[in-house]
Amino acid sequence: MVTKTMGKGFKLILGSQSMARKRILAEMGYDFTIVTADIDEKAIRKDKPEDLVVAVAEAKANEIISKLGGESQFAQDHQPTLLITADTAVVYKGVIREKPTSKEEAREFIKGYSGSHGGVVGSVIVRNLQTGVRRGGWEKAEVYFHEIPEQVIDDLIDDAITFKVAGGLMLEHPLISPFIDSVMGGVDTVMGLPKELTEKFINDVL
Numbered sequence: 001m002v003t004k005t006m007g008k009g010f011k012l013i014l015g016s017q018s019m020a021r022k023r024i025l026a027e028m029g030y031d032f033t034i035v036t037a038d039i040d041e042k043a044i045r046k047d048k049p050e051d052l053v054v055a056v057a058e059a060k061a062n063e064i065i066s067k068l069g070g071e072s073q074f075a076q077d078h079q080p081t082l083l084i085t086a087d088t089a090v091v092y093k094g095v096i097r098e099k100p101t102s103k104e105e106a107r108e109f110i111k112g113y114s115g116s117h118g119g120v121v122g123s124v125i126v127r128n129l130q131t132g133v134r135r136g137g138w139e140k141a142e143v144y145f146h147e148i149p150e151q152v153i154d155d156l157i158d159d160a161i162t163f164k165v166a167g168g169l170m171l172e173h174p175l176i177s178p179f180i181d182s183v184m185g186g187v188d189t190v191m192g193l194p195k196e197l198t199e200k201f202i203n204d205v206l
Contacts, residue, residue: 008030009079009206010079010080010081010082010206011033011077011079011080011081011082012025012030012031012032012033012081012082012084013032013033013034013035013064013081013082013083013084014032014033014034014035014084015034015035015036015037015060015061015064015083015084015085015086016034016036016060016084016085016086016192017034017036018086018192018193020170020172020191020192020193021086021191021192021193022034024188024191024192024193024195025084025193025198027195028195028198028199032084035064035067035068035083036064037059037060037061037063037064037067037085038063038067039056039059039060039063041056041059041087041098042098044056044059049089049091049096049119049121050121050123050138052087052089052096052121053087053088053089053121053122053123053138054087054123054125054136054137054138056087056123057085057086057087057123057124057125057136058085058125058136060085060087061083061085061125061127061134064083064085065083065127065129068129071129071130071132073129074129074130075130077130079130080128080129080130080131080206081128081129081130082126082127082128082129082202082205082206083126083127083129084124084125084126084193084198084202085124085125085127086122086123086124086125086192086193087122087123088120088121088122088123088165088166088190088192089120089121089122089166089167090109090118090119090120090166090167090169091118091119091120091121092109092112092113092118092119092167093112097109097118097166097167097168097169098166098167099163099164099165099166099167099168100162100163100167100168101163103157105168106156106157106162106163106168107153107157109167109168109169110148110153110156110157110162110168111148111153113143113145113148113169114145114146114147114148114153114179115145115146115147115148116144116145117142117143117144117145118142118143118145118167118169119140119141119142119143120140120141120142120143120166120167120169120185120189120190121138121139121140122138122139122140122141122189122190122192122193122194123136123137123138124136124137124138124193124194124197124198124201125201126198126201126202126204126205127205128205128206131205133204133205134205135200135201135204135205136201137197137201138194138197139185139186139189139194139197140185140189141183141184141185141186141187141189141190142183142184142185143169143171143180143182143183143184143190144180144181144182144183144184145179145180145181146179146180146181147179148176148179152175152176152179155175156168156173156175156176159173159175161173169190171183171187171190171191172191
């Protein structure tokens, strides 16, 4: 179920089906296998976005480990297996925004960003399944937007991907990228996987 990373002495599982996370991890030079978590993210409630994204990433990790038969399955392996899980929340005017659940909500979200800005909090947890050692944390970024025309908002709402990302906000979407003014913080954090934090935690758990 897991594949060997390129001469790095460990195996790697990404606990996400996010295209952006897959791309970021591949850009970092890793080979990995995907194992997804089947959890109800809306059942996890926290007041602070930082606590929420860490709790959801933790829940994903626990579910995947259970799906794989528990950490004891990896204890005697010749190479350690590392599991990476992550979560992202968008914060607008202090309110946590999850994936939009209707076209009306998606429109409200996107119109809110127009000529304004939204915050992103992204977590990552890396767990060594051989030793049980775990490191986790979060990073923040802020995205500032130009005015977004009504037609662009309509087109974004017609795109199914808008409903699959936190806050309906996909930075790399070709329709939205021309209207991004600036990003304070890491673009990779906004896209779903903070590179530096991920690399640090990988080294920490080995």
